[in-house]
Each structure stands twice: as structure tokens, then as C-alpha cells.
Amino acid sequence: MYRDRVRLPSLLEKVMSAEQAAALIEDGMTVGMSGFTRAGEAKAVPRALAERARQQPLKISLMTGASLGNDLDKQLTEAGVLARRMPFQVDSTLRKAINDGTVMFIDQHLSETVEQLRNHQLKLPDIAVIEAVAITEQGHIVPTTSVGNSASFAIFAKRVIVEINLAHNANLEGLHDIYIPTYRPTRTPIPLTRVEDRIGLGAIPIPAEKIAAIVISNQPDSPSTVLPPDSETQAIADHLIDFFKGEVATGRMSNNLGPLQAGIGSIANAVMCGLIESPFEGLTMYSEVLQDSTFDLFDAGKLSFASGSSITLSARRNAEVFGNLEKYKDRLVLRPQEISNHPEVVRRLGIIGINTALEFDLYGNVNSTHVGGTRMMNGIGGSGDFARNAHLAVFVTKSIAKGGAISSVVPMVSHVDHTEHDVDILVTEQGLADLRGLAPRERARAIIDNCVHPDFRGPLNDYFERACTRGGHTPHILREAMEWHINLEETGRMLAAV
Amino acid sequence: MYRDRVRLPSLLEKVMSAEQAAALIEDGMTVGMSGFTRAGEAKAVPRALAERARQQPLKISLMTGASLGNDLDKQLTEAGVLARRMPFQVDSTLRKAINDGTVMFIDQHLSETVEQLRNHQLKLPDIAVIEAVAITEQGHIVPTTSVGNSASFAIFAKRVIVEINLAHNANLEGLHDIYIPTYRPTRTPIPLTRVEDRIGLGAIPIPAEKIAAIVISNQPDSPSTVLPPDSETQAIADHLIDFFKGEVATGRMSNNLGPLQAGIGSIANAVMCGLIESPFEGLTMYSEVLQDSTFDLFDAGKLSFASGSSITLSARRNAEVFGNLEKYKDRLVLRPQEISNHPEVVRRLGIIGINTALEFDLYGNVNSTHVGGTRMMNGIGGSGDFARNAHLAVFVTKSIAKGGAISSVVPMVSHVDHTEHDVDILVTEQGLADLRGLAPRERARAIIDNCVHPDFRGPLNDYFERACTRGGHTPHILREAMEWHINLEETGRMLAAV
Numbered sequence: 001m002y003r004d005r006v007r008l009p010s011l012l013e014k015v016m017s018a019e020q021a022a023a024l025i026e027d028g029m030t031v032g033m034s035g036f037t038r039a040g041e042a043k044a045v046p047r048a049l050a051e052r053a054r055q056q057p058l059k060i061s062l063m064t065g066a067s068l069g070n071d072l073d074k075q076l077t078e079a080g081v082l083a084r085r086m087p088f089q090v091d092s093t094l095r096k097a098i099n100d101g102t103v104m105f106i107d108q109h110l111s112e113t114v115e116q117l118r119n120h121q122l123k124l125p126d127i128a129v130i131e132a133v134a135i136t137e138q139g140h141i142v143p144t145t146s147v148g149n150s151a152s153f154a155i156f157a158k159r160v161i162v163e164i165n166l167a168h169n170a171n172l173e174g175l176h177d178i179y180i181p182t183y184r185p186t187r188t189p190i191p192l193t194r195v196e197d198r199i200g201l202g203a204i205p206i207p208a209e210k211i212a213a214i215v216i217s218n219q220p221d222s223p224s225t226v227l228p229p230d231s232e233t234q235a236i237a238d239h240l241i242d243f244f245k246g247e248v249a250t251g252r253m254s255n256n257l258g259p260l261q262a263g264i265g266s267i268a269n270a271v272m273c274g275l276i277e278s279p280f281e282g283l284t285m286y287s288e289v290l291q292d293s294t295f296d297l298f299d300a301g302k303l304s305f306a307s308g309s310s311i312t313l314s315a316r317r318n319a320e321v322f323g324n325l326e327k328y329k330d331r332l333v334l335r336p337q338e339i340s341n342h343p344e345v346v347r348r349l350g351i352i353g354i355n356t357a358l359e360f361d362l363y364g365n366v367n368s369t370h371v372g373g374t375r376m377m378n379g380i381g382g383s384g385d386f387a388r389n390a391h392l393a394v395f396v397t398k399s400i401a402k403g404g405a406i407s408s409v410v411p412m413v414s415h416v417d418h419t420e421h422d423v424d425i426l427v428t429e430q431g432l433a434d435l436r437g438l439a440p441r442e443r444a445r446a447i448i449d450n451c452v453h454p455d456f457r458g459p460l461n462d463y464f465e466r467a468c469t470r471g472g473h474t475p476h477i478l479r480e481a482m483e484w485h486i487n488l489e490e491t492g493r494m495l496a497a498v
Numbered sequence: 499m500y501r502d503r504v505r506l507p508s509l510l511e512k513v514m515s516a517e518q519a520a521a522l523i524e525d526g527m528t529v530g531m532s533g534f535t536r537a538g539e540a541k542a543v544p545r546a547l548a549e550r551a552r553q554q555p556l557k558i559s560l561m562t563g564a565s566l567g568n569d570l571d572k573q574l575t576e577a578g579v580l581a582r583r584m585p586f587q588v589d590s591t592l593r594k595a596i597n598d599g600t601v602m603f604i605d606q607h608l609s610e611t612v613e614q615l616r617n618h619q620l621k622l623p624d625i626a627v628i629e630a631v632a633i634t635e636q637g638h639i640v641p642t643t644s645v646g647n648s649a650s651f652a653i654f655a656k657r658v659i660v661e662i663n664l665a666h667n668a669n670l671e672g673l674h675d676i677y678i679p680t681y682r683p684t685r686t687p688i689p690l691t692r693v694e695d696r697i698g699l700g701a702i703p704i705p706a707e708k709i710a711a712i713v714i715s716n717q718p719d720s721p722s723t724v725l726p727p728d729s730e731t732q733a734i735a736d737h738l739i740d741f742f743k744g745e746v747a748t749g750r751m752s753n754n755l756g757p758l759q760a761g762i763g764s765i766a767n768a769v770m771c772g773l774i775e776s777p778f779e780g781l782t783m784y785s786e787v788l789q790d791s792t793f794d795l796f797d798a799g800k801l802s803f804a805s806g807s808s809i810t811l812s813a814r815r816n817a818e819v820f821g822n823l824e825k826y827k828d829r830l831v832l833r834p835q836e837i838s839n840h841p842e843v844v845r846r847l848g849i850i851g852i853n854t855a856l857e858f859d860l861y862g863n864v865n866s867t868h869v870g871g872t873r874m875m876n877g878i879g880g881s882g883d884f885a886r887n888a889h890l891a892v893f894v895t896k897s898i899a900k901g902g903a904i905s906s907v908v909p910m911v912s913h914v915d916h917t918e919h920d921v922d923i924l925v926t927e928q929g930l931a932d933l934r935g936l937a938p939r940e941r942a943r944a945i946i947d948n949c950v951h952p953d954f955r956g957p958l959n960d961y962f963e964r965a966c967t968r969g970g971h972t973p974h975i976l977r978e979a980m981e982w983h984i985n986l987e988e989t990g991r992m993l994a995a996v
Binding site for chain 2: 084098099100101104105106107108109115116119120121122123184185186187188189190191193194250251252254258342343344347348349350365370372373374375376380384388389391414415416417418419421424436437438439441442467468470471472473474475476478479481482485486489
């Protein structure tokens with residue numbers, strides 16, 4: 001059943017149960033696991049580890065690519081396994097533990113984790129746990145639906161546990177392009193100049209003797225839960241596509257727009273779906289996660305190539321895509337997240353980065369992570385990797401939340417993840433603000449006039465105008481700057497009178 | 499006198515007075531001028547422009563490399579010439595006009611201005627005004643003490659005014675390396691892999707017929723005004739050098755540390771001076787501005803190569819260095835600021851970026867620009883270009899200001915230029931906080947214990963501990979988060995009781 005998946009015969013003796021493999025993980029260890037946007041995470045070993053920890057307490061520091069699926073972060077949190085966690089997560093149980101201070105969470109730009117490991121600025125993993133579709137004749141590891149940080153974790157770790165997941169189609173092999181930057185001070189340029197370039201290997205090259213255990217599993221990735229477009233996300237998509245049409249009309253962008261990156265979530269998904277009906281042709285993606293919309297765009301004949309670090313699909317799309325992978329395979333590549341998100345490549349290619357904001361302020365500073373300035377939602381993810389170096393840094397959000405109790409546009413954000421220097425375009429269902437080349441007072445005018453919900457436009461304009469009378473390059477009334485957030489915390493609404 | 503400096507004879511007929519050249523600049527134009535950290539700015543034409551505007555009002559949008567010397571921003575502001583200004587400045591008169599809303603100032607990452615011009619996201623300059631030591635036989639422009647954005651301004655502008663400044667030593671020729679990234683979508687990697695690499699041309703290549711005027715000037719750059727180390731800046735330098743020693747001892751850094759970048763100012767200067775007495779050898783710099791300390795390090799035999807975008811020296815050092823330039827010339831190069839600050843190169847080389855903070859907060863967010871959250875000081879400059887992609891992002895400041903009325907470490911910064919994701923090391927005269935791999939609550943502990951002045955340590959610790967009882971990944975008490983800033987605004991002191 002799995003002998004064709006472990007093609008170096010000497011490794012067959014390393015096949016063992018998940019429980020046996022999990023026993024290699026000791027209290028206090030640093031562990032690097034595969035998994036990115038709930039795709040391609042090791043499944044059996046972390047579950048066995050959580051079960052063991054319920055009997056025999058242990059704590060580890062856990063690094064992944066990004067989020068894990070199959071409730072693994074939940075199980076590990078409930079079993080008390082996680083002392084430290086980085087660089088991203090999306091699990092509500094883990095989120096609670098992060099916010100109550102039980103788990104130390106390091107929220108990182110997704111391109112930076114392995115760079116810091118390479119420089120020994122973070123502790124190297126003792127063990128890597130990597131999901132694979134196969135181990136090659138050379139003992140190299142072929143990842144599944146994500147690459148994430150798996151390659152560098154396997155290279156840096158002393159020992160590697162491989163989970164061969166039979167639920168994944170074996171023909172995923174050939175999809176991956178594993179490129180690892182060389183060491184400083186003799187590092188050379190990343191030789192990627194086009195979205196479709198293949199610059200690395202098809203599998204993760206490690207010495208076969210580092211493989212300490214092979215576990216056979218058979219469990220699919222969790223399906224994605226992206227909501228279909230609603231009238232508001234559709235309006236956001238329409239505003240952005242109208243803007244793109246204008247850029248093409250003035251010659252600032254070509255009719256293929258340039259490589260697109262879209263974050264996770266329903267709004268980014270609506271924007272990508274909107275491109276199906278658009279006049280643009282020959283689109284490309286250079287993104288982190290490839291979602292249903294990527295394949296919808298392929299099927300519509302709009303997309304010519306997609307590069308990512310993972311593929312995360314809905315239950316419906318999953319069987320269609322992976323059951324017919326040959327249809328897409330020559331137009332797809334999965335890369336390490338260090339490369340999918342690398343500032344060098346993002347700047348070179350001129351990416352259009354579309355990411356979701358929790359809230360933004362008058363001047364275009366964006367909060368992507370912290371509810372009420374204090375409580376972590378998921379993490380910054382790759383949004384900063386893209387926004388800083390993008391050709392266009394676009395942030396999208398609905399203008400209000402919680403039935404109008406919350407305005408997503410506020411006088412001052414309660415937490416800053418992206419400074420106004422890194423934000424070009426803001427879009428809500430109300431409209432689009434093009435902030436390029438504007439000074440802060442001009443940015444405020446564009447944002448108030450275009451993005452704010454009518455219920456909050458008057459109060460925000462009032463704040464801005466009173467702030468301007470006090471002067472300053474970026475006018476504020478510090479005594480009132482946090483008031484909407486404080487009101488929300490204390491009364492459940494940002495404005496009493498609305 | 500200047501015929502050996504204008505080596506294409508057909509251009510000699512373009513020689514005219516500054517007043518005649520300034521007349522080419524019309525009301526409403528966008529003008530790109532040379533000048534970076536008060537080095538190499540065009541001097542005669544902007545002065546003539548200011549004089550003319552006093553008689554005959556006109557307004558322009560002015561872009562430079564960074565700051566101008568010789569009070570030019572002051573004169574242009576007083577004459578009412580500046581409608582818009584980007585991407586950096588240091589002049590107190592202009593600062594006032596920016597803060598009262600008279601001049602629209604666009605505060606940009608210094609690597610990004612010409613990228614935005616290249617993509618037509620900013621209006622291209624109608625005219626460029628570039629200081630030069632010479633015009634070559636091909637009509638190419640040899641810059642003086644800075645490259646800044648001059649090359650791209652000259653390439654993008656319809657017409658170019660060249661100021662041949664006889665006050666600069668002609669042997670500056672040969673110091674510059676002009677490399678311009680190719681256009682997307684066929685852009686290739688920047689082929690720079692070592693600090694000392696020369697990858698471009700010695701002069702700015704433009705068609706000679708674009709040169710509309712040549713003005714002969716004879717006025718030196720303004721001298722720098724860096725203060726010598728005092729006991730506090732010396733303590734900051736000592737803490738950082740001790741930290742470097744530790745990194746070398748553990749093998750995380752080699753004995754040449756890696757390429758150094760140091761911002762402008764007395765603290766960064768003290769750190770660089772501190773390296774003279776350090777055990778490190780074979781140092782290199784890959785920075786924006788090369789100051790006195792660069793040449794002190796050369797003379798001490800500590801520095802093997804320095805790459806920058808400008809040279810700004812004190813009156814004392816100016817004659818010594820430029821009078822003996824042959825002594826240093828083979829160990830020096832000046833590049834466009836797009837290349838000196840380019841994220842691709844900064845990440846590849848693994849730069850140690852040392853920049854000055856106005857203030858930072860409990861969690862390591864840094865304010866580099868806005869006094870009291872509203873009033874622009876100078877601009878973000880290159881600090882973000884370096885901090886985001888550096889091997890080590892270091893920010894330095896004295897722990898208190900105004901005789902103890904102000905703490906530079908606050909509960910929440912009043913403005914964010916560098917988020918906690920981008921800040922590795924914080925240093926005050928009190929000590930050094932190493933934030934690498936720490937979660938926010940751990941960062942706060944390291945900062946309070948190491949960086950805060952004793953007068954503010956108790957109150958800050960009290961805030962942090964009370965915030966932690968309320969929970970959150972990044973605990974805050976929003977009602978109090980801005981209180982120290984509000985106190986300062988209203989009473990002149992951050993804490994009443996101190």
C-alpha cells in the first residue's frame with residue numbers, strides 16, 4: 001500500500017506507529033511541523049503527541065509554516081503541549097490561550113522565520129515532522145499540499161519524522177519547487193524573474209539517515225470555509241476592478257495587471273471571483289495560498305499561471321482539482337514560503353497585494369491582527385511581506401461590523417501592523433481611496449469621502465477637522481484618539497449616538 | 499576655469515546664469531533636485547528660484563534624494579515655492595510649514611520614491627536640477643558628494659539643469675556607481691552580492707540634448723553638525739558593542755560583524771566611534787550616509803570598505819577627506835539611494851541597521867518621526883528600508899529627554915513607523931533589550947528591565963502589570979495608553995509626580 005511511496009528501501013524499517021514516532025518528541029524540545037493555511041500539516045503525530053501529553057504532561061515550542069487544520073492546534077492547546085508557538089495560527093482555542101498569556105505566541109512576517117533560524121536567532125528545531133506524498137530513491141521528501149517552512153525545518157532539524165499521507169494523490173509529486181537561499185556572506189540573488197520559473201528541486205534534500213521515523217496516515221486536509229460573495233464583498237470587488245480598469249486605461253498597468261497576491265478570506269475571494277467577469281486576460285498569481293478562486297480563474301481561461309506555497313480548497317473543489325490535477329499541473333507551482341513571500345521577489349515582480357484589514361485609520365495605518373488593540377486574532381501572516389514591497393498594496397474590509405456597532409475606519413487604529421508608508425489603496429463596500437502620492441491630510445480626506453460608512457462619516461469628519469485646527473503633519477486629538485475603541489470596550493458600541 | 503568640467507564641447511553653449519536657468523522652472527511644475535543628507539544638492543538654481551518667487555509667486559512640487567543643505571529648504575519655504583515636498587527633510591522652517599499644513603509633505607521610504615516614479619504612481623519631474631563635478635564627453639552627468647535620486651530624476655525628467663560646482667574636488671569622479679533596475683515585467687536581479695561590488699556606470703547616462711542649462715557654481719556643502727559622544731551616547735555604544743561581542747562569542751556573527759548601516763545623528767555616530775576601540779576587524783559599511791566616523795574607522799584600520807549614497811562631513815573632516823580622497827577612493831562607492839537602501843540587497847547582505855528612535859513602547863513599536871503623535875520631525879528616511887530586512891534591526895535612543903520631563907519608553911507610542919515585527923534590539927544608556935524570538939509580554943519585561951530610566955520604571959511596570967490582568971496577546975489599558983503623551987501636551991511633563 002505504501003511501498004511505492006517510500007522509494008528508498010532502506011527506510012522501510014523506519015515505518016512505525018504515530019505513537020512510537022511521537023515518543024521521539026521530548027519535553028522542552030523545539031519542533032518544526034509542516035502545514036500552511038490548513039494544508040499539508042502533519043496529522044497523525046501531533047494528534048498522538050496530544051494524546052500522550054494528556055497522560056504524561058510535556059511542553060514544546062512549536063513552529064509551523066502557518067495555520068494547521070484538523071483541529072490540531074486545538075488538541076495541542078487543550079493537552080497543554082504548547083509553551084511557545086510561531087509564526088501564525090487561526091484556531092479559536094489556541095487564540096484564547098494566546099490572549100490569556102498561557103501560550104507565548106511570536107507573530108512573524110511569514111518570510112522571516114527560516115531566515116532567523118538560518119542565522120541562529122531562533123532556536124533550531126530538534127525534530128521536524130513533515131507530511132509527504134512520497135520519499136524518493138535518494139531519501140528526499142516530497143511535500144503534499146503545502147511547502148511552507150517544511151524544507152528548512154527538515155534541513156535544520158537533527159531528526160525528521162515523515163508522515164506519508166495516503167489520502168493525498170500521489171501525482172502531487174512534481175508540483176513543488178524547493179529553493180533554499182545560500183548562506184551569507186556569499187549569498188547570491190534568487191534567480192526567479194518570472195512567476196512560472198522553477199529554480200529548485202522537486203523534493204526536500206536531506207540525508208536519508210536523518211529520517212528517524214515514517215508514519216503512514218490517511219486523512220484529508222480540512223476543507224476551506226470561505227463564504228461566497230455577498231453584496232458587500234461584491235461591491236468591494238467591483239470598486240477594485242473598476243480601479244484596475246482605470247490603471248489599464250491610463251497605461252499604468254497592462255491588461256494582465258501583473259502578478260496577483262490575495263490573502264485568505266471571503267473578501268479576497270470575492271475580489272478574485274470578480275476577475276472572472278472582468279476584461280483582463282492572461283492573469284498570473286504569485287501568492288501564498290491558492291484557493292477555490294484560483295481554479296475558478298483557470299477554468300474561466302483567465303489565469304495563465306499560479307505560484308503559491310499551499311493549496312486550500314473547499315470540500316466541493318478538493319475532489320475536482322486533485323482528482324484532475326494533470327489538467328492544472330503545468331500551470332502550478334508550490335514554493336517554500338520564504339520564496340513565495342520573499343521581499344526580493346515581491347519587489348522584482350511588482351506584485352499587486354490584496355489583504356484584509358481588521359480596521360484602518362484616517363491616515364491609512366492598518367491593524368491586521370489585534371481586536372481592540374490587545375487581543376490577537378490570527379497573526380500578520382504574509383500581509384507585511386507583500387504590502388511593503390508590492391507594486392500596489394491594497395487593503396480591503398467591510399466599512400462596519402457587528403451590525404453597525406463597529407466602524408472599520410477609526411480616528412486612530414488601536415494597533416499598527418502596516419504603517420501609512422506601506423498602504424496604497426483602501427477599499428470598503430462604500431468605495432476606494434487611492435492614497436498614492438498623498439500627504440496625511442489628503443489621505444484623510446480621500447478615506448473619509450470614499451471608505452467610511454455614512455453612519456460614521458460625520459463623526460469622523462468632525463474629529464479630523466477639529467484635529468486639523470490643532471496642527472501637525474498628522475493631526476490628532478490624543479485625548480479622543482482611542483475613544484471609539486474605549487466606547488466599544490465599555491458599551492459594545494463605538495459611538496453611543498449611532 | 500570650467501571648460502575641463504564640461505567635456506562635451508557642444509554643451510558649452512548651454513552655460514547660463516542661475517537666474518536664467520531657474521526661469522525654466524514654471525509655476526505648477528514637478529521638480530527633482532539632487533541632494534541627500536545635505537550633501538550634493540544643487541545650490542545656485544534653487545536659491546535663484548526662491549529669489550524670483552519673492553517677486554513673482556510660483557509653486558512647485560519638489561522631490562529630492564533626502565535633505566538639502568545651505569538653508570535651501572528654508573529659503574524655498576519662506577518664498578512660498580513649495581506646494582508639495584518629498585521624501586525627507588530636516589529644516590526647521592519647512593518643518594513648521596509641514597506641521598501647519600501649508601506644505602504637503604509625503605514621508606516615504608527612501609528606496610521607494612523612484613520605484614513609484616518608474617511605475618507612474620507619482621508624477622514624473624518636468625525638470626531635474628542636478629549638481630555635478632563634470633559632464634563627460636558623452637554628455638553624462640558625474641554627481642558630487644551624493645547620488646541620492648539624481649540618476650532617476652535626470653532619466654525621467656524632460657529637461658535637466660546641471661550645476662557644475664567648482665567647490666567640489668574634480669577627483670570625486672570615479673566614486674559613483676550608477677545602477678538602475680530594469681523595467682518590469684522583465685526585471686532581473688540586482689547583481690550586487692558584496693558591499694564592494696561595482697555594478698553600474700560612473701556617470702548618469704542621459705541623452706546630451708536633454709541638458710537644457712548648465713550653471714557654474716562655487717559653494718561648499720553645509721558641514722555636518724554631529725555632536726561628539728557624551729556619557730549617555732557612549733553608554734549606548736558600549737551596550738551595543740558588548741552585545742556584538744556576545745554574538746561573535748556564540749558564533750552568531752563573525753568578527754567583522756557583517757555590513758553596518760548607521761543613521762544620521764549623534765547616537766549612531768557614537769556607536770560607530772565606539773567600534774574604533776573594539777576588537778572587531780575588517781568591518782564594512784553598506785549605509786546611506788557616510789559620516790566622519792566612516793573615515794575615523796578607515797584611519798584606525800578597522801574598516802575595509804564603505805558603500806553609501808552620500809558623504810556628509812564636519813568642517814574639520816571635509817578638507818582632510820576630500821583633500822586626500824585618493825587615500826580612500828578604492829575603498830569607497832556612492833550609489834543611488836534605491837540601491838543603497840534596496841530591500842533585495844539589504845536582505846541578501848544581512849545588514850546590521852542602527853537607527854535612532856524618537857520613542858518606543860513596551861512592546862517594541864518605534865516612533866521615528868512624529869513628536870506627540872502629530873508633529874513631523876524629519877521623516878522616516880531609510881530606517882524602514884533597513885529595519886524590515888536587516889539581519890539585526892537596532893534602534894537607539896536616550897531613555898529620557900528634556901531633563902527628565904519625557905520618557906523615551908512609553909506605554910504606547912503616539913505614532914508607529916516600525917512595528918514590533920521589525921524591531922530586534924533596543925538600546926538606551928540604561929541597557930539593551932534583545933527581543934528576538936520573544937512574545938509581546940516577554941518583550942515588555944525585557945524592555946522594562948533593561949531600557950527604561952529608573953524614574954519611569956515603576957510607573958511603566960505598574961501599567962504593564964495592570965494591563966496583563968486584563969488579558970490579551972499585547973496587553974494594554976486603552977483608557978491610559980496615551981496618558982503620558984496627553985500629560986506632556988497639557989503640563990510639559992509625562993508624569994506629574996516625577
